[in-house]
Amino acid sequence: MGSGGIQSDGRDTGRELGGFLRARRARVTPEDVGLPGGHRRRVRGLRREELAQLAGISVDYYVRLEQGRATQPSPEVLDALARALALDAAERTHLTTLTTLATAGRGPAPEARVSPLLRRVLDAVADGFPAFATDHRLDVVAWNALGAELLGGLADPPRRDRNNARYVFLDPASHDVHPDWADRAAEAVGQLRVAAARYPNDTELASLITELTARSAEFRRIWDSGEIVMCASGSKRLRHPATGVLTLDFESLHVPAAPGEPGLVVHVFGAEEGTEEAAALAGLAARPTAQKVSAPLRSW
CATH class of the missing domain: 1.10.260.40 (lambda repressor-like DNA-binding domains)
Incomplete structure (x- = not known):
């Protein structure tokens, strides 16, 4: 011992x-x-x-x-x-x-990469299924057009930070997108805490945590509580200006990593066919902004 x-x-x-x-x-x-x-x-x-x-x-x-x-x-x-x-x-x-x-004695965490197949899968499920993928730092590394639109404008960097933790704690707009903001904040902190333990030498992750600790009193409060909150499936509420609040089902799908690399988590949202939420997603998908194909991110 x-x-x-x-x-x-x-x-x-x-x-x-x-x-x-x-x-x-x-x-x-x-x-x-x-x-x-x-x-x-x-x-x-x-x-x-x-x-x-x-x-x-x-x-x-x-x-x-x-x-x-x-x-x-x-x-x-x-x-x-x-x-x-x-x-x-x-x-x-x-x-x-x-x-x-x-x-x-671990070295820095290697970068997870978005394979061409995963990119095609995200685009293929775009019809009624908003989706995006995150790495262990909560960087959004891939998305489909509907996911980008529903999650506060992921395809428009000036509009929305592509790190989910930074977005939640430092952008007031996140409170509008996430009616249950406190739950989303606890999830973000819990996931970062798990990642920090798993990759203790990841300097980018450590820098992110240091930044959020310095700039957000709410982040400091939740971090100091030691909470671990991991959410794999269930329902979440999201708000969009064109649809109002939507209660959507979601699943978190873990994509196997290449040897020696951390995996990605693909977050997929949807609604039961025939519901008001399903109709709202269909209407949102038909909007011109949701039909734009997002440009590739930096090489992951």
């Missing part, structure tokens, strides 16, 4: 693990796990000794984990902590990723 480490970009890996554990511990109330609560407790959530007892580990070792002096717990300890903290699948994966940081 090794000690903490510093990545080449200066990040304290033990501190990140400890911060995540503290944030998750603060989320669990004594009542959640059958312990007495009360108004006189001086800590939010569980005490360290309570969590250690629930996980079946020594208090001293748990304290070392939170202080960053131990960063490589065994799989059994990780599983016990995940159960005690009631972590969901995304949070469990993130916890495991954090424990590999000290010894990972």
Whole structure:
């Protein structure tokens, strides 16, 4: 069970693990796990000794984990902590990723590339299905015309930043496009946190996080909460000036990466045939602005 480490970009890996554990511990109330609560407790959530007892580990070792002096717990300890903290699948994966940081020794994350086939697929589903693809930094690297129109003008760089996190936190127009803005903000932070743990030496990603931390108080607040929010499918609300608010189904499809390269996530929206939303998408697709083919991005 090794000690903490510093990545080449200066990040304290033990501190990140400890911060995540503290944030998750603060989320669990004594009542959640059958312990007495009360108004006189001086800590939010569980005490360290309570969590250690629930996980079946020594208090001293748990304290070392939170202080960053131990960063490589065994799989059994990780599983016990995940159960005690009631972590969901995304949070469990993130916890495991954090424990590999000290010894990972990974270089910068390679750039994901949009294959010609993926480009053709996005264009082929354009009829009624807005779609776009993002990399691990939340850069939108490909889209179809309807997706560009629905997501605030992706095909027009002066109109809309092509990094989804920068757009959400730094462009007031994102509040109009996303009626449930707080949910979209939490998703963006959660995805960046996962990416930062997976690619600790990615200087572009680190620069993006530094920029958002400096320029957005809301980003800082969500980041400091330690939340991990991953959304793979369901429904989302989007607003367009021509259609108003649309509640659309969506799926997040993971495109396998080439060996040694991170994959892309393709986000596809749609509506059940015969619904008002489906008619609205058809009308939007018929608009001249939605029929323009987007120019290729830089070489990915």
